[in-house]
Amino acid sequence: MLPFVLEKPQSTEDAIAAAASGARYIAGGTTLVDLMREEVERPERLVDINKLPLGGIRVEGEDLVIGALARMAMVAADPNVQRLQPLIAESLIEGASPQLRNMASMGGNLLQRVRCPYFRMLDAGCNKRTPGSGCAAIEGLNAGHAILGTSDHCIATHPSDVAVALVALDATMRVRGPKGERSFPVEELFRLPGDTPHLEHTLLPGELIMEIRVPGGSYGSRARYLKVRDRASYEFALVSAAVALSIEGGVIRQARLAVGGVGTRPWRLRNCETALVGKRPQRQAFEDAAQLSTQGARPLHHNQFKVELLPRTIVRALEMAGEVA
Numbered sequence: 001m002l003p004f005v006l007e008k009p010q011s012t013e014d015a016i017a018a019a020a021s022g023a024r025y026i027a028g029g030t031t032l033v034d035l036m037r038e039e040v041e042r043p044e045r046l047v048d049i050n051k052l053p054l055g056g057i058r059v060e061g062e063d064l065v066i067g068a069l070a071r072m073a074m075v076a077a078d079p080n081v082q083r084l085q086p087l088i089a090e091s092l093i094e095g096a097s098p099q100l101r102n103m104a105s106m107g108g109n110l111l112q113r114v115r116c117p118y119f120r121m122l123d124a125g126c127n128k129r130t131p132g133s134g135c136a137a138i139e140g141l142n143a144g145h146a147i148l149g150t151s152d153h154c155i156a157t158h159p160s161d162v163a164v165a166l167v168a169l170d171a172t173m174r175v176r177g178p179k180g181e182r183s184f185p186v187e188e189l190f191r192l193p194g195d196t197p198h199l200e201h202t203l204l205p206g207e208l209i210m211e212i213r214v215p216g217g218s219y220g221s222r223a224r225y226l227k228v229r230d231r232a233s234y235e236f237a238l239v240s241a242a243v244a245l246s247i248e249g250g251v252i253r254q255a256r257l258a259v260g261g262v263g264t265r266p267w268r269l270r271n272c273e274t275a276l277v278g279k280r281p282q283r284q285a286f287e288d289a290a291q292l293s294t295q296g297a298r299p300l301h302h303n304q305f306k307v308e309l310l311p312r313t314i315v316r317a318l319e320m321a322g323e324v325a
Ligand SMILES: Cc1cc2nc3c(=O)[nH]c(=O)nc-3n(C[C@H](O)[C@H](O)[C@H](O)COP(=O)(O)OP(=O)(O)OC[C@H]3O[C@@H](n4cnc5c(N)ncnc54)[C@H](O)[C@@H]3O)c2cc1C
Pocket: 024, 025, 026, 027, 028, 029, 030, 031, 032, 033, 034, 068, 069, 094, 095, 096, 097, 100, 103, 104, 105, 106, 107, 108, 109, 110, 111, 112, 159, 160, 161, 162, 207, 208, 209, 210, 234, 235, 236, 237
């Protein structure tokens, strides 16, 4: 690991000023320190934000508001999260390990870096790590890579589980930077790789994620997160699906659907949602909607299986959500 300076500001303003002048925020450190050890990330200055008052979880009207420094484990165990947004609790429990979830923050989770193995191999071409050096994954081992939203420059998936649930639920985030505060949908945090895969998010220099707001929904407990992976725990998704259904009079009135493990960012499937509305929650309707999920997919040599696994995962997740009383 290369030497660095660690700053410990006592106020949000001081933290933002430090970041605006080139320092990097650090929360749980479970992504950043890992990558610094491997010298993939080489920040010269870090700003420890753990003393800032951003760890709370509260209910405002029907909305759930989660501080950026709330730990994954704390959010998953929170009674209000479990009552109002069980989909979020479920997606968090499916991620990482108990030890990591105790350390890892919600803000850091959204901004975690990709798990593409070539990103961590300093002698491999990787446009995300070293712009212009190529993408070793396109001709290499790409079973875990994306089939949606890819470009000729990068095919890495976004690895977060809870981001998929947040995007499905139309969550927004509040950020503060040198020029003040703004709020926007969590979905808009994530960039497509295009020809600049090293630019992963839409935060401006120095902007700090303050909190995440999840609006109340009429789907109640009919919301499930299904994660398909190579082993049952401590593994990233091959395909995952976050679904939420509002069913009245035996008919789907509203549907929310986003998927992970297949897109270069958490992938909302509005075409599938539209296809579900007005239908009875039955397998045929689920299959018809799920078939739309692979529109525009660009599979490669090793990840072709995701074209079949994606609709199957969606159908199973919809069945699970439909079964909930
Ligand atoms: C072995 C392993 C397995 C894992 N498995 C999973 C999994 O299955 N599913 C899953 O979703 N995740 C998984 N993770 C990822 C884990 O959830 C993330 O590492 C963690 O959530 C990052 O949070 P952190 O607080 O440690 O972030 P840090 O490492 O502290 O920071 C990560 C990034 O976010 C930035 N940042 C942090 N907080 C803020 C903020 N408030 N505002 C602006 N920028 C900020 C930092 O500057 C840094 O760039 C795994 C990680 C490991 C190591």
